[in-house]
Amino acid sequence: MSAPILSAREVRLNLGGHEILHGISLDFEPHRIHAILGPNGCGKTTLIKALCGATKLSHGEVRLDGESISRLSASAMARKMAVVWQGGHITGDITVRRLVSYGRYAHLPWWQLRPPAHDQAVEQAMARTGVLPMAERRVETLSGGERQRVWLAAALAQEPQLLLLDEPTTYLDIAHQIDILELVRDLNQTMGLTVIAVLHDLTQAARYCDHCVVMGDGRVLRQGSPDQALSWSAVAQDFAVDSWVTHDPDGQRPVIQPRRRMRDTDPETWPSTMPAELHHKQR
């Protein structure tokens, strides 16, 4: 494994007087797409906040390229890492081009407000995400899918090595979900961008990601390739869902079709409690 671009060591984090993350240690390899998965409320967004330094840790450390993020300035971090939050909101009269150009702040030297490379990076980010045709439109007039692309463009304008995405497909119809995930994969393959994305759809995670981290109750329950992390028994134990798990014909990635909730997720008890048809499933 190459040296991690981002790593968490024994990360604990309190919110509202409760410990939400209970000692998380993770390594994220560069140039790969990592999925953060898990049931509602298990701490995925909180983990993203911890990884990008948006919330103070109560214990542990996050390292970006080997350096503790607690010692990095905001602009030093922003030159390496960009974050797109879930359904980002914008108020006020701001055009797409202006919003995307905000992504350049970390790169602007104090003596020169708009070096040529600044405008070029903004145009390139808009071109890559397909928002150039709407560059002069006001962001608040865009649809949810268009807005998601604009936030992604602002993140790309930062020219980061690492992109953190919190549920990038929320509020999008299925075609726009695929558009965003294809774009993320393209950025990963053509620019070597490392991506860490919180996702809910297990089949999409399996299809687009190299490494899956499954969380439960503020802890990492398991991690590995899509095949390791999203087998039938893994999905049964971690999500309490009985599913059909097959493989897609092109990439041979797992396809997970949820069938019903399971009441008992303890594998020790499955033979006595599961309906007979489930006994034959892949374990």
Ligand SMILES: Nc1ncnc2c1ncn2[C@@H]1O[C@H](COP(=O)(O)OP(=O)(O)OP(=O)(O)O)[C@@H](O)[C@H]1O
């Ligand atoms: N500011 C806060 N104060 C108190 N508790 C919080 C705060 N933010 C989040 N929590 C709690 O922390 C837990 C984890 O929340 P988080 O948003 O990280 O979960 P999640 O896995 O991203 O959930 P979802 O899939 O529903 O988006 C939840 O129980 C949530 O209620």
